[in-house]
Amino acid sequence: MKNILYALAATAALIGGAKAQTFPTQPIKMIVPFAAGGPTDVIARLVGEHMSKTLGQPVTIENITGAGGTTGITLASQAKPDGYTIMMGHMGTHGAAPALYPDLKYDPARDFEPIGMAAGTPVVIVARKDFPAKDLKEFAAYLKTNGDKIKQAHAGIGAVSQMTCVMLNSQVGANPTTLTFTGSGPILSDLMAGKVDYACDQIVNLVTQIKAGSIRAYAIASAERSPVLPDVPTTAEAGLPDYQVTAWNAAFAPKGTPKDIVVKLNAALGQAIDDPATRKALLDLGAVLPQRFQRGSEWLRNFVVNEIARWTPVLKVASAK
Secondary structure (H helix, E strand, O other): OHHHHHHHHHHHHHHHHHHHHHOOOOOEEEEEOOOOOOHHHHHHHHHHHHHHHHHOOOEEEEEOOOHHHHHHHHHHHOOOOOOOEEEEEEHHHHHHHHHHOOOOOOOOOOOEEEEEEEEEEEEEEEEEOOOOOOOHHHHHHHHHHHHHHOEEEEOOOOOHHHHHHHHHHHHHOOOOEEEEOOOHHHHHHHHHHOOOOEEEEEHHHOHHHHHHOOEEEEEEOOOOOEOOEOOOOEHHHHOOOOOOOEEEEEEEEEOOOOHHHHHHHHHHHHHHHHOHHHHHHHHHOOOEOOOHHHOOHHHHHHHHHHHHHHHHHHHHHHHHO
């Protein structure tokens, strides 16, 4: 009996290895849990296009929106674990979601096979152009002393603009009136019109308006200044060193996807990031690309665990308030 079991196990291993060697033999679907045209979608399309060339099969994007991105990720987590359905996860869907959605139908740390980090988009603190503060220190002091007279805009629970301003407000002791919008576009319109006072959002959404002087940028929450906004200081330079936030985007596969297939997908993602044209397109958006040590599957697995630990206390305190 033991010999039969060993033979069956060996046969299964050979079959699995053969599948991995021939993968992919059909198009790969990448689920993006946000609307077309947003930062996560743009990053997914840029890396997916190059991954198609490397893998020899199209990587097609499917946008499934809802509930701060968790609707699309929930569906993707339930897909057959064969490498033909993957997803572009995000700081919200795989870091903040457990604190924001008590009935979340997936565990970001356990229900996926991490493929690799794709790109991050640093957060910029912006305000209406005539906001009465000349720098970040004055801005933080003004928020703290003026309370709910100040209007802060965000794009809904689980949006980067919501989560990152929750963190900012908790660090500076602010308690503003918050206004919910349907996306970054409407937020920018009201910021430029002076109808709201400030917001926190991804650099990809803000570069044009900042350069035009339509809104005011106080700081970028990254370790270094961005080449696309060289005059905007980092939060460390501006006096708020603990506020470091980049809205990361990373590829995942459903739990149980064979390791050899994950390795192939990781390699294709890495080649996309190294491709000069793809790199330039991402960097021109203001994106931050992962360093070599940040590209591995296991590094991403540990990173997700740390992100959950980072966001949970901040967001739970905010919810309690």
